[in-house]
Amino acid sequence: MSGTPRSGAPTSGTRPDPGDSPPLTVAVTGAGGSGAVTAGLILLEAVAAAGLFGLLRRSAGPQIRGGESAALLRFGPAPVHCAGDRCDLLAALDWANHERFAEEIPLDADSLVLTDPAAGTPPAVVAAGDAALREIGFADSARERAGGRPNMVAVGAAGALAGLPLDALLDGAARTLAGKGEAVVAAARACIRAGFDLADPAERLRKPASAPAEIPQRWHINGNEAAGLGALRAGVRFVAAYPITPASEMLEWLAPRLERLGGTLLQAEDELASVNMIIGSAFGGVPALTATSGPGLSLMLEGIGLAVASETPIVVVDVMRGGPSTGIPTKSEQSDLNAALYGLHGDAPHLVLAALDIGDCAHTVAWATRLAWQLQTAAIVLSDQSLGQSRMVGEPAPVAEEPLAALQHPTAAGDAPFRRYAVTADGISPMSVPGEPGLAYTADGLEHDPTGAPSSRAADHADQLDKRRHKLLAHDYGPHWAEITEPADPDAVALTLLTFGACRGAVLEAAARLRAGGHAVRTVALRLLAPLRRRALMHALGDTRVLVVEQSHGAQLFHYLHAEQALPAHARSLARAGPLPLRPGEIVDAAAALIDAHRGGP
Known part of the structure; x- marks a missing residue:
């Protein structure tokens, strides 16, 4: 590593004591194709190999695919659940549109920036700040090794300065790049070694960690995957959805796993079809779910109302993003709350839940699925981009392996019509699945009497409205x-x-x-x-x-x-x-x- 601190920037002697162990934040940025996110994934694997906890957030420009990107890793000896106030170390592979990330990567007088001379001059937003700048030839070092990549040199240098063991970094590369072949892994490991050696030990932000003799059992998962896990554990066996950022990864994760469990995932033609497909599945007795984001939720609201009126249990996972309209697909916001609470027309009481962290996505989706079936209603689960697409190394979240509520239906009694929507003390009516003799009924969006026959009578309407509300209010949620x-x-x-x-x-x-x-x-x-x-x-x-x-x-x-x-x-x-x-x-x-x-x- 070469270069000197900027004028007015502190020397390494004024940096926080490397023996301290608060969480560190390391960011890697670069243009599309530079491998910034891959570098972040390798660093997160190294954090896991070192027995530490970590949270990797990723940021992209408005293009959704391609364009500049950033990986922001915060890690330490205790669980990490949020972004920090500042960035300790920034490794810039290049400066393409870096201004778009300046607010997301807050630098201060104790921050260190690694910059490649081949990438040109740092932008004013970085050069004018108080962070110390160090030049390191990521590109030059990579060219000296067959198949070398600058981002792998950056992994070695950043990992060394952040106190990650070399063996953990090498293991992280092997795990992350395993599917790309031995030659790619070997080249990456050679570049990581080179970057590690280029890092000046005097600049370390933390003393080198020692990898534990036995790696703790931890989850290495993002929120979309955790939500999918919760759905499978709760018994969901049919998913219909239309791809949308940032929920699509949940569908990609579920597809092969549902198949192995005998279930099915179907990519529908749009969100309207998706929600109606899962209503059909649940009507047939197969627990079902769909995943979407704000624009898709808007299209599903009428269908969710159908599930409420027909008392058909469904789960809709909304991975929220910036809005309104197309908004900011790659960024997070909690602004779908009003739509989830109030978007359905008419008096349509339903469940709205929110996952509290990445691991909790599994618990909340599983709980929502069980509640939907216990209470025969629709459940909307709110996640968001920061949960759905961020990846953690952390303690496994408890997900109870409880069975879904059994359908409550009587034996057919002679020629009497099946009272599917009977008013009961707890508001939960008997429910059958198609094909059960003597228990056929009509389920649609029209108001109905206790048998399901369409009715416009005020008494029937009041009874059904009261019942649908009462069963939610009377339930013990623990x-x-x-x-x-x-x-x-x-x-x-x-x-x-x-x-x-x-x-x-x-x-x-x-x-x-x-x-x-x-x-x-x-x-x-x-x-x-x-x-x-x-x-x-x-x-x-x-x-x-x-x-x-x-x-x-x-x-x-x-x-x-x-x-x-x-x-x-x-x-x-x-x-x-x-x-x-x-x-x-x-x-x-x-x-x-x-x-x-x-x-x-x-």
């Missing part, structure tokens, strides 16, 4: 409705951070920092959004000050909870649109300001 964390002294809580979905990771880290600063902070992360467990939520909030944290421009969660009269009048909102992730530091700042402004009482 403790899964939310995840609640308490400080050491729950009675001293000064503030509750309330959130849902992917923001939970940043909220947990912010709460930990606030507690370390002497503030007693509780967190509540909602997994079940509808029907809202209003009384349970109000009990959890107590009489503390409340800050509602979410990633939407219109503060959709905040307004929904106020509409449900579930928030105290003094509750405040921290709502920001995508595409930048909410970071722990900005939550800490907002929470501390709220605490300071209200010292002495709410």
Whole structure:
């Protein structure tokens, strides 16, 4: 490695002590085809081989495919669930459209930037900052080795500076590139060794880690794959969907695995067909699911209403992205909440759930599937791009292997018509599948009487509306409705951070920092959004000050909870649109300001 610090930049002696072990963030950027994402995947494999935890986010331009890209890896000795406040190390393979990533890769005086002289001059957004710049010849070093690639040299240099063992980096390359043949793996390993040797030990951000004798059993998975795993474990055996970013990976992961389990995945002609296909599957007794994103969810809403009216259990996974319309397909946002809650026309009570982290995608989709079948209704599960497409190395998430609820139907009684939609004490009516003698019924979108016969009578309409609402409100959802964390002294809580979905990771880290600063902070992360467990939520909030944290421009969660009269009048909102992730530091700042402004009482 050559070069000197920029004027005014700190020397390595002022960097954080490499013996400290907070999470590190390493970013690799480059033009399409430069292999930035592949470099990130190898580094994540190295993190796993070193026995550490990691979270790899990827970022792309507006092209969806091709164009510039970035891999952003945060890792450390404890589980990592969110982006950090800053980037410790940036390896720039080139500077093509790097300005598009500048906000996503915040650099400061303690950041180190590796730049290849062959890539030209760093853009002003980097050169004008305080980060230390170091030149390293990724391209020149790669050319000295048969089949060499600059991104592999960058993996070696960045890994060495981040304290990852060489053996872990070499193992990561072998695992990531195994399908490309021995020659590619050998060339990559040679380049990684070269990059590792080029790194200056005095510049290390952390002392070299020692790979454990036995690698812990951890998940290496993204949220889309975890959601698919949850669906399979819950018994889903039919999936119909139309490809859409960022949900398509879930379908790609499910296709071969469904087939091995005797199930089927069908690519439909559009989202309208998809939702109607899974309604047909569930009507026939086969648990079914579809996955989509915001634009697709909009097209499915009428079909979801059909599932509610006909009391047919289906699951729709919405991997949210920036909106409205086509919006920002490659970036994350939580702005589909209103559509999921209110988008169906008429009074159409249904389930809305939100996964809280990558591993929790498995648990939440499995739980949603079981609830849909227990309650004979539609369930919308909200994930988002940051969960769906980010990859973690972390502890396996618990996914209960519980059977689906058995269909509740009686033996046919003579010539009496089967009362499929009978009003019952718990609101759950008997249900049969086609072909059962004496238990045939009509299921469609028309209002009906208890037998399923179309009816426009006010009494029938009121009875069915009450029944469909009652069964959701009366159900015991147990403790899964939310995840609640308490400080050491729950009675001293000064503030509750309330959130849902992917923001939970940043909220947990912010709460930990606030507690370390002497503030007693509780967190509540909602997994079940509808029907809202209003009384349970109000009990959890107590009489503390409340800050509602979410990633939407219109503060959709905040307004929904106020509409449900579930928030105290003094509750405040921290709502920001995508595409930048909410970071722990900005939550800490907002929470501390709220605490300071209200010292002495709410």
